[in-house]
Amino acid sequence: MTWTMNSCFVTLAVLFLWRVEDMAEACSCSPAHPQEAFCSSDVVIRAKAVGWQEVDAGNDVYGNPIKRIKYDIKQMKMFKGPSQDIDAIYTAPSSAMCGVTLETNGKKEYLITGKVEKDGLMHVTLCDFIKPWEAMSPIQKKSLMQRYETGCDCKIARCSSIPCMISGPMECLWTDWVTDKQVNGDQAQHYACIKRSDDSCAWYRGAAPPTKYFLDIEDP
Structure with missing residues (x-):
């Protein structure tokens, strides 16, 4: 009986170590908006x-x-x-x-x-x-040429659950995980976080360059 218990204990210990090693070797990282990936x-x-x-x-x-x-x-x-x-x-x-x-x-x-x-x-x-x-979406391809770079001073704040909010005017709230249940949602595919003339940042959608006083998420 003692030998059986010891054997079970050793087996469980080995399985536990394997699990710890698996966890240590696992690759994990936070999702990034394409603009964040470009800028970093x-x-x-x-x-x-x-x-x-x-x-x-x-x-x-x-x-x-x-x-x-x-x-x-x-x-x-x-x-x-x-x-x-x-x-x-x-x-x-x-x-x-x-x-x-x-x-x-x-x-x-x-x-x-x-x-x-x-x-x-x-x-x-x-x-x-x-x-x-x-x-890649047409907007993503277009944004690689200049638009993502113009928004590198802005910060994209990820929203993983409601409620969530930005902490300052230089942030754009990224809500794809909440609204589309995926990282590659509407904002990732069609929007860039761009600095406006007042130095605040806002989502911009469209193929043409933003106007000087563009509105949040405008689509020209």
Whole structure:
């Protein structure tokens, strides 16, 4: 009887440790409006992956080798970033470590946002805004050219449950999760948070540039 109880205890302890390790390795990040992703990224490009390979990226603090996936890419357009083209991006080898998976047949184009790390290379994670170009709305594509950048001084406040409100005039309230039950809702697809002439910020919808005294969510 004692052996059985001890065996059960050991089994439960092992399962618990596995669970803790799974939780530690899980990738989680807060959702970001496309404008937030644009403003917080070092690089924003339209590109397609044409190949990949696993590469060494040094060792961790314990001396264990660190692996990364290197995607060779063909850049179609740069919306934000360095003067030279990006020809490769790096990511973790698994989704549990926030690694990104891209199709490498050279046919699928993506909008890719990411960071330039100390090694001078572009790194991406699941927390970055990476989306098939064909799935982008016309307003999102248009906003990449200038509109998102003009609103980088504004702050987008996420509303996950009612009631919620902004804390100042420089904020726009992002309510897609409440109204559309998804992150990629109406505001994410069709709106940008833009600074107005009085230095306050408000949602703007439309393909044309905002007028000098545009109204909140106006659609010209």
